[in-house]
Amino acid sequence: MxxxxxxxxxxxxxxxxxxxxxxxxxxxxxxKTFDDPDFGPxxxxxxxxxxxxxxxxxxxxxxxxxxxxxxxxxxxxGMEEGYKMAQAVYAxxxxxxxKPKEEKRPLVLxxxxxxxxxxxVEEIFGMNKAxxxxxxxxxxxxxxxxxxxxxxxxxxxxxxFLCHGxxxxxxxxxxxxxxxxxxxxxxxxxxxxxxxxxxxxxELSKSNPVFAAGPQFFYALGGVEELVDQTxxxxxxxxxxxxxxxxxxxxxxxxxxxxxxRGALGAERDGRVVRPKVMDLMNQEFAAVAGQYAPQR
Amino acid sequence: MPKWNDLQGRSFLxxxxxxxxxxxxxxxxxxxxxxxxxxxxSPHLETLGEAVEFDDGIVTGVGRVGVTPVFVISQEGKFIGxxxxxxxxxxxxxxxxxxxxxxxxxxxxxxxLTDAEKPIVVIxxxxxxxxxxxxxxxxxxHAEVMDQLQKARGKVPVIAxxxxxxxxxGGMGFVAxxxxxxxxxxxxxxxxxxxxxxxxxxxxxxxxxxxxALVFRTTGGKHxxxxxxxxxxxxxxxxxxxxxxxxxxxxxxxxxxxxxxxxSPEKVAQQLRGVALAAEMQPKDxxxxxxxxxxxxxxxxxxxxxxxxxxxxxxxxx
Amino acid sequence: xxxxxxxxxxxxxxxxxxxxxVHHGVVGSGDMEVLMEPKAQDGAVSVSIVTxxxxxxxxxxxxxxxxxxxSGLSDAHLDINDNNATPAVVLLRLRQAMxxxxxx
Numbered sequence: 001m002x003x004x005x006x007x008x009x010x011x012x013x014x015x016x017x018x019x020x021x022x023x024x025x026x027x028x029x030x031x032k033t034f035d036d037p038d039f040g041p042x043x044x045x046x047x048x049x050x051x052x053x054x055x056x057x058x059x060x061x062x063x064x065x066x067x068x069x070x071x072x073x074x075x076x077x078g079m080e081e082g083y084k085m086a087q088a089v090y091a092x093x094x095x096x097x098x099k100p101k102e103e104k105r106p107l108v109l110x111x112x113x114x115x116x117x118x119x120x121v122e123e124i125f126g127m128n129k130a131x132x133x134x135x136x137x138x139x140x141x142x143x144x145x146x147x148x149x150x151x152x153x154x155x156x157x158x159x160x161f162l163c164h165g166x167x168x169x170x171x172x173x174x175x176x177x178x179x180x181x182x183x184x185x186x187x188x189x190x191x192x193x194x195x196x197x198x199x200x201x202x203e204l205s206k207s208n209p210v211f212a213a214g215p216q217f218f219y220a221l222g223g224v225e226e227l228v229d230q231t232x233x234x235x236x237x238x239x240x241x242x243x244x245x246x247x248x249x250x251x252x253x254x255x256x257x258x259x260x261x262r263g264a265l266g267a268e269r270d271g272r273v274v275r276p277k278v279m280d281l282m283n284q285e286f287a288a289v290a291g292q293y294a295p296q297r
Numbered sequence: 298m299p300k301w302n303d304l305q306g307r308s309f310l311x312x313x314x315x316x317x318x319x320x321x322x323x324x325x326x327x328x329x330x331x332x333x334x335x336x337x338x339s340p341h342l343e344t345l346g347e348a349v350e351f352d353d354g355i356v357t358g359v360g361r362v363g364v365t366p367v368f369v370i371s372q373e374g375k376f377i378g379x380x381x382x383x384x385x386x387x388x389x390x391x392x393x394x395x396x397x398x399x400x401x402x403x404x405x406x407x408x409x410l411t412d413a414e415k416p417i418v419v420i421x422x423x424x425x426x427x428x429x430x431x432x433x434x435x436x437x438x439h440a441e442v443m444d445q446l447q448k449a450r451g452k453v454p455v456i457a458x459x460x461x462x463x464x465x466x467g468g469m470g471f472v473a474x475x476x477x478x479x480x481x482x483x484x485x486x487x488x489x490x491x492x493x494x495x496x497x498x499x500x501x502x503x504x505x506x507x508x509x510a511l512v513f514r515t516t517g518g519k520h521x522x523x524x525x526x527x528x529x530x531x532x533x534x535x536x537x538x539x540x541x542x543x544x545x546x547x548x549x550x551x552x553x554x555x556x557x558x559x560x561s562p563e564k565v566a567q568q569l570r571g572v573a574l575a576a577e578m579q580p581k582d583x584x585x586x587x588x589x590x591x592x593x594x595x596x597x598x599x600x601x602x603x604x605x606x607x608x609x610x611x612x613x614x615x
Numbered sequence: 616x617x618x619x620x621x622x623x624x625x626x627x628x629x630x631x632x633x634x635x636x637v638h639h640g641v642v643g644s645g646d647m648e649v650l651m652e653p654k655a656q657d658g659a660v661s662v663s664i665v666t667x668x669x670x671x672x673x674x675x676x677x678x679x680x681x682x683x684x685x686s687g688l689s690d691a692h693l694d695i696n697d698n699n700a701t702p703a704v705v706l707l708r709l710r711q712a713m714x715x716x717x718x719x
Contacts, residue, residue, distance in 0.1 A: 125574075208344060
């Protein structure tokens with residue numbers, strides 16, 4: 001791997017590599033402005049054009065540090081960041097509230113985050129709500145018709161990836177040659193905690209992508225739609241996926257998108273094959289008793 | 298299976314996932330879906346040579362409270378910490394999806410469907426989140442659950458009940474936060490990053506996870522009730538949780554929307570007032586927040602019996 | 616590194632046949648679960664045990680033999696998921712399962 005190629009910590013540069021030249025306006029989405037420059041600095045939000053169309057950008061800023069919440073730096077999503085990102089989504093919904101479904105602006109998530117704010121103050125005030133708030137907002141925008149594309153450029157770690165990425169319609173990732181990290185935990189930590197030899201886990205991960213760390217394993221499980229092998233292909237890939245997602249939504253194929261769509265993709269790629277079987281069985285079992293639970297009148 | 302009447306008096310904290318599932322709904326109404334006799338255990342644990350369980354540690358099914366159909370999801374903390382993998386995750390996702398689908402079927406068949414006749418979902422959390430043995434599949438299942446929770450909005454109220462040993466942490470911490478209503482006992486614990494993880498990542502200065510009292514003050518039911526992160530604090534019996542669910546089951550969607558913490562620009566604006574307070578206060582201890590909420594003697598709240606606590610506690614308003 | 620499956624059969628006296636299937640237990644550390652189902656097979660109780668621990672086949676057989684002769688169970692199939700349960704715990708869970716089966 002060419003180390004200079006890594007995009008880790010370079011969320012702001014990635015914005016410029018992806019959107020139309022000079023088109024990014026930070027801290028303004030529709031009528032909403034973010035006026036406090038110190039608010040949620042590890043998330044950069046704003047509006048740009050991409051191939052001429054207006055898009056909302058929500059990007060991790062790996063170089064920032066939140067002075068009010070010292071556990072939040074290097075792209076960590078703290079409470080301010082989570083709510084700021086949620087506000088960026090709601091501002092996009094609001095801006096296009098009167099537009100027909102096919103004209104809702106896309107949201108591009110640039111993902112390089114190692115975690116959610118791990119601090120005592122965060123737990124006292126409920127970090128879980130901030131990360132949950134952003135996910136619900138994204139899901140709402142996705143279901144309202146906004147195409148949402150996540151582009152993983154560096155770290156997409158566990159709960160922070162759930163927060164910033166996994167609610168997108170489609171997820172793209174720079175491939176492993178960029179040192180891209182998608183995982184819950186590195187395999188070394190998994191090995192220590194579940195008490196299995198690292199060598200054995202590495203060997204097993206060749207045939208089963210379910211616990212190993214890396215974008216290729218998420219691809220195999222249907223957790224990532226496409227791997228991108230060059231940074232200068234990110235822009236075109238995102239433009240493509242916006243078009244595909246828009247077409248799917250116009251055709252009423254929302255079930256092929258987002259977390260649910262990736263469930264089907266997981267089975268298609270032979271990554272998660274038990275999931276649909278369990279669901280089918282539950283459906284059959286419920287159908288057999290549903291009458292008992294309907295109103296009796 | 299113990300008798301339903303016996304279960305009602307049983308400690309919620311001590312009850313296993315199946316007893317909770319049966320006891321949270323009315324007597325004799327619970328039908329398990331993808332239960333142990335279906336033998337859907339985790340293929341990934343099997344590959345790793347780890348013990349498996351026939352329900353993969355999550356009990357899913359449907360029951361009734363009064364006239365309300367209740368889709369139940371109940372996590373078993375004794376099985377690998379209630380962790381969520383491919384099978385258990387799929388059960389969880391599909392239970393919510395079935396509730397939404399059933400709502401749509403009933404609404405189409407009965408234009409006059411009452412609030413009480415609409416299905417609800419009850420999730421009894423006991424989990425640290427993703428199962429590391431199948432972490433990638435577990436993570437993807439979490440995203441699916443969040444998606445279903447948003448899809449349930451405006452149709453199927455989702456109630457979180459938290460009062461089991463393991464608490465509710467990790468990704469399931471924000472799943473709980475994203476539900477409409479949270480019911481806890483004082484022994485319930487709710488958070489995102491567990492105290493051990495915070496200590497490991499940020500050091501003992503940040504969070505001394507060995508200080509059990511501090512851990513409980515920060516994540517426990519009483520604290521969550523004071524800061525508004527849980528709606529109802531009930532006694533530690535299955536019956537108390539059942540009765541709370543029965544009371545909630547007749548409420549309207551608007552009532553549930555009002556109980557939410559997050560899920561709209563207005564709710565986010567309100568939470569941000571709390572965040573501003575956090576920045577200003579920089580509390581060292583949950584008790585600082587209790588005092589700020591107007592509780593003159595916060596220390597006394599910890600050991601106060603529940604009825605007294607509920608009668609006199611001041612809750613934070615921002 | 617995979618799970619071990621141990622299957623065998625114990626001769627049961629014609630006696631307490633199960634009326635209905637029963638599930639009991641949680642596969643916690645040092646614990647187990649069992650599915651007991653009626654199965655007509657000339658009184659025999661067949662057993663299938665899935666466990667991460669290898670090398671205790673004879674012990675399992677003795678424990679199950681003890682359970683079957685004490686309980687009088689016959690014509691049944693038992694599926695056990697084990698996670699290092701001690702013989703005492705195994706016997707306890709099996710007896711509890713039997714009690715539940717008879718109460719239902």
